[in-house]
Amino acid sequence: MSAKYDYIIVGSGLFGAICAYELKRAGKSVLVLEKRTHVGGNCYTENKRNIHVHRYGPHIFHTNEKWIWDYINQFAEFNDFKNTPIANYKGELHSLPFNMWTFNKIWGVTSPKEAMEIIESQKFQGKITNLKEQAISLVGRDVYEMLIEGYTEKQWGKKCTELPPSIIKRIPVRFNWDNNYFNDKYQGIPIGGYTQIFNKLLDGINVYLDCDYLSEKEYWDEKAGHIIYTGPIDEYFEYKYGDLEYRSLYWRDSDMYHDDNFQGNAIVNYTDATTPFTRTIEHKHFDNQNQKGTIVSWEYPDNYVRGKIPYYPINDDKNNELYKKYKTESLGLKNVTFGGRLAEYKYYDMHQIIASALKKVKDILENSK
Numbered sequence: 001m002s003a004k005y006d007y008i009i010v011g012s013g014l015f016g017a018i019c020a021y022e023l024k025r026a027g028k029s030v031l032v033l034e035k036r037t038h039v040g041g042n043c044y045t046e047n048k049r050n051i052h053v054h055r056y057g058p059h060i061f062h063t064n065e066k067w068i069w070d071y072i073n074q075f076a077e078f079n080d081f082k083n084t085p086i087a088n089y090k091g092e093l094h095s096l097p098f099n100m101w102t103f104n105k106i107w108g109v110t111s112p113k114e115a116m117e118i119i120e121s122q123k124f125q126g127k128i129t130n131l132k133e134q135a136i137s138l139v140g141r142d143v144y145e146m147l148i149e150g151y152t153e154k155q156w157g158k159k160c161t162e163l164p165p166s167i168i169k170r171i172p173v174r175f176n177w178d179n180n181y182f183n184d185k186y187q188g189i190p191i192g193g194y195t196q197i198f199n200k201l202l203d204g205i206n207v208y209l210d211c212d213y214l215s216e217k218e219y220w221d222e223k224a225g226h227i228i229y230t231g232p233i234d235e236y237f238e239y240k241y242g243d244l245e246y247r248s249l250y251w252r253d254s255d256m257y258h259d260d261n262f263q264g265n266a267i268v269n270y271t272d273a274t275t276p277f278t279r280t281i282e283h284k285h286f287d288n289q290n291q292k293g294t295i296v297s298w299e300y301p302d303n304y305v306r307g308k309i310p311y312y313p314i315n316d317d318k319n320n321e322l323y324k325k326y327k328t329e330s331l332g333l334k335n336v337t338f339g340g341r342l343a344e345y346k347y348y349d350m351h352q353i354i355a356s357a358l359k360k361v362k363d364i365l366e367n368s369k
Contacts, residue, residue, distance in 0.1 A: 004223055005031045010213045011230030013041020014350060015340035017201040018357040019228050024205055026365055032207040033220065035231070038195075039202060039209070042311070043350070045193030048255065050291045052193030053283045056309070057249065057299060058083075058267055059194060060286075062184040063351035069186035071354060075197040078188035081286055083181040085267040085279075089146045096269060097172040097181050098139050098147070106142055112175035118142075134165035138173050150273035155301050156247055156314070164316050184351075189286045226364070230340035232310060233326045241325045244345055245318075246310035248302040252277075257293045276300060313345045320345075337364060 006028040009016045017039065020030050038044050042056035060083045063069055072078075087094040087102075095101035103115040122140035124133045131152065135144045148168070152160055156167075172183065180187075190197060213220055214235060221227060229236060234244045256262060266285035270277060281297045304310055313319065323345040330338045339360050341348045348356065 004225070005029045006225045007031070007228060008033060008213075008220055008224035008226075009228045009230070011035070011041065011340065012039040012198065012202065012207060013230060013340060014043055014353045015357045015360075016041075016228065016230045017198050018354060019339070019361050020205050021201040022358065022361040023365075026361075030205050031223070032202060032205055033211045033213045034207060034209050035212050037210050039207060040195050040198040042309075043194045043198070045195050047193060047195075048295055049293060050289070051284045051293075051295050052287050053253075053295055053297070054194075054281065054286065057251075057311075058281055058286070059350065060182070060187065060189060061350050062182040062187040064184045064186070065351065065355070066186065068351045068354050071358075072197070072350075075200045076190035076192065076194075079191050079287060080187070081189045081266075082179075082187055083267070084179040084265065085181060085269055086265050087147050087151075087269045087271050089271045094147060095179055096147075097174060097179075098143060099174040099179065100177045101179065102143065102147070106146065115175060128165050130161045131163035131165055131168050132160035135160070135168045138168065138171075147271045150275075151269055151271040151278060153273065154276075154278050156312075157301060157303060158314075162316075166315065191287055191289075193287065225335065226368075227336045228360075228364075229336060229338050230343050232342045233323070233330065233338055233345060235306075236338075236343075237326055237329055240329075242322055243306070244322055244326075245314040245316075246304040247312040247314060248304040248308045249311050250300050250302050251281075251297040252300070253298075254296045255293070256296065259294055260292065262294050262296050310342060313341070313347060315345070315347070 007023050007030050009020050009030060009032045012032050012034040016032060020032050023030050043059050044055050045052040046055050060081065061072065061078065085096040087096050094105050100112065100115065103109050107118055109115045109118065119140040122136065122142065124136040128134050128137060135148045149160055156163055172181065262282050263280060267279055267281055269279045277298045277300045279299045281299060283295050284291050302308065337360060338344065339356060340353065
């Protein structure tokens with residue numbers, strides 16, 4: 001291949017695909033290199049018997065920003081899906097997010113005042129230093145022990161006392177009867193799945209699948225005026241300062257031809273410590289168009305080692321300090337831009353990725369003038 005591209009983008013997830021789309025719109029020549037055999041990164045949905053399977057776990061789009069909602073709606077029509085997960089604790093079902101339904105089931109209370117008084121009586125007193133203390137401060141000891149501790153320690157492979165308090169702050173707590181997990185004004189899932197969005201974003205752009213950029217880094221760098229890298233930042237620098245820690249996942253699927261409705265909900269979390277999986281996902285409920293049969297995935301947490309897919313960065317003090325070394329190193333590279341969840345070692349929701357990618361492209365184009 002003798003062509004030289006203005007930009008080579010490593011990774012076709014949401015960050016990389018949006019960068020590719022916007023740079024092409026700006027008249028730049030773009031090549032996308034994707035290590036997997038499909039585009040879309042973890043947002044990829046697979047069509048199986050007209051059920052759009054969220055291959056790498058549930059993705060529910062949500063944002064309060066109308067401009068971001070309008071942007072993503074260019075590429076697909078979205079339904080009005082609301083995430084209303086259920087917690088299963090040893091066969092007892094509870095509402096998630098934590099709300100009055102949860103508090104009523106556990107304590108028998110019927111008013112916000114009663115629930116607040118119980119939580120206040122159970123709150124952790126003192127300086128919060130870990131996830132356990134943070135959680136008990138938010139919802140009390142009873143809810144923590146039933147619905148948080150077992151699930152969280154399975155998910156992260158660490159004791160709650162070893163995890164930073166920031167992790168639990170993403171979980172909403174409400175003193176009303178609203179089961180909608182997210183507070184955002186705009187919520188939904190693309191009718192027909194997410195993959196169509198990536199096909200449109202990358203339309204007319206050369207995409208090489210099953211292509212490992214880092215294994216031929218010098219070759220590809222010579223073909224690009226500028227590299228946009230969305231993979232793991234420690235891998236880019238050959239782990240010279242050590243491995244950043246992640247948590248990984250895997251799924252076991254069941255394709256049920258004769259059962260149209262397995263659990264009546266898209267997501268059920270299993271919050272006890274002994275159940276080996278963390279949740280079950282029934283994909284047809286994301287975009288129910290009366291498809292026959294159903295497909296269910298059992299999601300298991302997994303220890304991350306090189307070669308597995310890194311899903312969740314473990315942003316404790318040790319890893320954040322390690323990331324800073326890689327970040328400093330990356331700032332010294334003139335024609336390489338690092339962006340996205342893995343390259344920035346940061347958990348992003350989809351709407352945050354869109355905002356970040358659009359800003360990054362704007363900065364890149366302005367700096368290239």
